[in-house]
Amino acid sequence: MTHSHTHAAGRRTGTSSRHGGRSAAPVPPQIPDRRGPGGRRLLGVLLLVGLLASVLPWWLGTPAGSLRSTAATVTSAGRITGLVAGYLLLVQVLMMSRLPVLERWIGGEHMARWHRDIGATLLVTVLAHMSLILVGYADLRNQSILAEVGTLLGDYEDMVSAFVATGIMMLVGFSSIRAIRRALPYELWHLLHLSSYLILLLGFGHQFTHGAQLYKPGPVRTGWIALYLLVIAALLWGRVIAPLAFNLRYKLRVADVVAESPDTISIYLTGERLGRLAMLGGQHFRWRFLTRGCWWQSHPFSVSAAANGRWLRVTVKVVGTHTADLRDLEPGTRVWAEGPSGTFTAAHRLRERALLIAGGSGITPIRAMLEELPPGAALIYRARTPADVLLSRELDWLAQERDTSVWYVIGSRDDPGPRQLMSPDGLRQLVPDVARRDVYLCGPPGLVEQSVRALRRAGVPRRQIHLATFEL
Amino acid sequence: MRRALLAITGLAASTTALVVFKGSPGTSQVAQNLPTAQPVNPSGAGTDPGALADAPGTDPAGGTPTSSESAKPSTSPKPGKTTARPSGTRTTKAPSAPRTTTKAPQSTTRRVTGNGFENEYGYVQVQIVVSGNRIVEAVALSLPSGGESDIHSGDVRNRYDGRGGEVVQKQNGNLNTVSGATETSNSYKQSLRSAIEQAF
Numbered sequence: 001m002t003h004s005h006t007h008a009a010g011r012r013t014g015t016s017s018r019h020g021g022r023s024a025a026p027v028p029p030q031i032p033d034r035r036g037p038g039g040r041r042l043l044g045v046l047l048l049v050g051l052l053a054s055v056l057p058w059w060l061g062t063p064a065g066s067l068r069s070t071a072a073t074v075t076s077a078g079r080i081t082g083l084v085a086g087y088l089l090l091v092q093v094l095m096m097s098r099l100p101v102l103e104r105w106i107g108g109e110h111m112a113r114w115h116r117d118i119g120a121t122l123l124v125t126v127l128a129h130m131s132l133i134l135v136g137y138a139d140l141r142n143q144s145i146l147a148e149v150g151t152l153l154g155d156y157e158d159m160v161s162a163f164v165a166t167g168i169m170m171l172v173g174f175s176s177i178r179a180i181r182r183a184l185p186y187e188l189w190h191l192l193h194l195s196s197y198l199i200l201l202l203g204f205g206h207q208f209t210h211g212a213q214l215y216k217p218g219p220v221r222t223g224w225i226a227l228y229l230l231v232i233a234a235l236l237w238g239r240v241i242a243p244l245a246f247n248l249r250y251k252l253r254v255a256d257v258v259a260e261s262p263d264t265i266s267i268y269l270t271g272e273r274l275g276r277l278a279m280l281g282g283q284h285f286r287w288r289f290l291t292r293g294c295w296w297q298s299h300p301f302s303v304s305a306a307a308n309g310r311w312l313r314v315t316v317k318v319v320g321t322h323t324a325d326l327r328d329l330e331p332g333t334r335v336w337a338e339g340p341s342g343t344f345t346a347a348h349r350l351r352e353r354a355l356l357i358a359g360g361s362g363i364t365p366i367r368a369m370l371e372e373l374p375p376g377a378a379l380i381y382r383a384r385t386p387a388d389v390l391l392s393r394e395l396d397w398l399a400q401e402r403d404t405s406v407w408y409v410i411g412s413r414d415d416p417g418p419r420q421l422m423s424p425d426g427l428r429q430l431v432p433d434v435a436r437r438d439v440y441l442c443g444p445p446g447l448v449e450q451s452v453r454a455l456r457r458a459g460v461p462r463r464q465i466h467l468a469t470f471e472l
Numbered sequence: 473m474r475r476a477l478l479a480i481t482g483l484a485a486s487t488t489a490l491v492v493f494k495g496s497p498g499t500s501q502v503a504q505n506l507p508t509a510q511p512v513n514p515s516g517a518g519t520d521p522g523a524l525a526d527a528p529g530t531d532p533a534g535g536t537p538t539s540s541e542s543a544k545p546s547t548s549p550k551p552g553k554t555t556a557r558p559s560g561t562r563t564t565k566a567p568s569a570p571r572t573t574t575k576a577p578q579s580t581t582r583r584v585t586g587n588g589f590e591n592e593y594g595y596v597q598v599q600i601v602v603s604g605n606r607i608v609e610a611v612a613l614s615l616p617s618g619g620e621s622d623i624h625s626g627d628v629r630n631r632y633d634g635r636g637g638e639v640v641q642k643q644n645g646n647l648n649t650v651s652g653a654t655e656t657s658n659s660y661k662q663s664l665r666s667a668i669e670q671a672f
Contacts, residue, residue: 058490063494064493064494067494073491076491077487080490080491084483117476120476120480125483128484140653156620156623212620
């Protein structure tokens with residue numbers, strides 16, 4: 001692997017990270033203690049209990065046998081779905097509050113998955129709530145559903161905003177369908193997704209003016225409002241106060257930008273008190289580089305070196321306009337960071353040994369994690385061409401230092417070599433005890449999907465497969 | 473996504489289960505008639521001993537002119553709708569005969585309060601003002617309130633109540649149901665009919 005001084009990536013090409021890690025980490029980082037799934041399970045149970053509690057007011061307030069007419073039954077189902085939707089919306093926002101406790105307990109990867117699943121459920125529940133109520137009321141008033149829509153919009157307070165909220169929710173849900181999302185620029189999608197806070201605001205009123213369980217003062221109404229306040233407090237804490245405290249404390253700045261390959265750069269950052277920064281290799285921050293043209297965008301990048309008390313580093317592939325602008329960052333530029341987050345770390349291992357599979361620039365979190373994994377790990381690094389291999393010197397050094405076997409698998413996905421290797425048999429041949437290892441995967445979606453399939457067939461339990469997801 | 477599908481299916485199933493469970497006829501009857509809590513008339517306050525729960529309201533003039541059976545207008549309440557089934561407490565209305573003391577002066581106005589009816593949405597009770605053998609005003613003393621009920625009750629009030637409402641126009645209990653407020657309309661009609669029966 002040659003490190004030609006290329007001018008394609010960084011403006012200041014300087015040197016690539018030839019010795020990255022070696023001189024800066026005089027003491028090998030500690031292997032972090034394991035963090036079990038206990039917190040996640042506890043939270044799951046709590047949320048389920050909350051779901052039951054949210055339907056309880058309906059249950060208690062509806063006398064048995066009272067649903068004699070179709071309209072009453074349909075309306076009742078509409079009320080239940082309404083309560084569930086109201087609750088799920090709060091859970092959904094809580095998931096996105098970036099509350100440090102939640103990040104620590106659940107981790108961004110699981111959170112993202114929960115968010116997606118709850119989001120889909122929420123959308124369906126809201127639509128069900130709307131249709132059931134419309135059908136029920138229309139039946140009650142002996143009018144058509146369209147006329148009922150008119151009545152609700154015209155005569156009922158807060159219903160216009162509730163309908164708008166539903167519209168936004170449908171838009172957000174629609175734009176999050178994978179195929180559509182891929183077609184949209186990230187910024188547009190993100191902006192659209194941010195508008196979901198409006199749902200919280202616009203959907204608030206109608207619950208209390210018309211909610212059969214919520215309109216009258218009492219413990220239910222108070223509790224429901226308290227839930228809202230709690231979620232908003234979590235949101236404020238996780239999105240405003242905690243990041244503010246973090247950035248005031250560590251005061252991160254760009255130290256240097258260097259080219260790692262023709263289309264990849266590393267950004268080195270320094271700051272204050274970095275020795276006390278509790279960060280695990282494999283975690284990511286959301287970075288906001290405070291320069292003209294960049295400050296308004298925040299992107300998640302993994303750190304590509306474990307905490308060393310002196311500097312941080314992110315290694316970024318130049319793929320879009322934003323990442324292209326990052327090549328021109330001046331040293332001294334202030335950086336606003338939110339994090340660290342993610343459970344793609346050595347602390348979340350279940351087994352003693354690990355297999356790491358990286359594809360292209362997906363090596364960055366794995367490179368950082370390598371410093372913290374117990375000795376005996378194995379790394380498969382997939383890259384299309386030798387020039388796409390990043391940080392190879394560091395990897396070689398780490399392989400020696402941490403007793404890690406590294407295989408570079410170069411070539412297109414359809415080449416016979418990679419194909420054979422990325423099959424269940426190939427993996428078993430390379431790593432005979434693969435089923436008893438944690439597998440950490442980071443790379444392009446195609447590689448990840450293919451690998452997961454092969455790993456599952458090779459007998460690796462699903463919970464031992466760790467994916468780096470930081471889409472949110 | 474698989475879990476989302478599971479969650480949606482689970483929610484749909486449990487919502488259906490909840491509704492079916494609550495919908496199955498239980499022990500409690502919802503449309504039970506509560507004994508009329510005699511509301512105190514604005515003018516005749518205090519004079520009502522409240523001994524007879526179902527007694528017609530005290531008249532503001534101080535006299536006790538109760539019209540005789542003969543004064544019943546031709547448009548007497550008919551059983552009409554199936555929902556207007558005779559209620560248990562209404563039987564206490566029987567002692568209307570002893571009250572036929574004197575022929576009432578046709579000019580005096582009386583306030584008569586109907587029985588209260590509880591429905592799914594709340595409590596309904598109607599009071600009518602009778603002058604001679606005419607209903608001159610109808611007032612809903614109680615209607616379901618809160619949430620969407622406020623709107624429905626408002627519709628009912630606007631249609632039926634007052635000196636020019638449907639009650640006064642029709643002079644009987646066969647009112648048109650207010651759309652969207654079927655239950656409340658029915659309870660209103662039931663209460664109104666009981667008031668009319670007491671008054672004439």
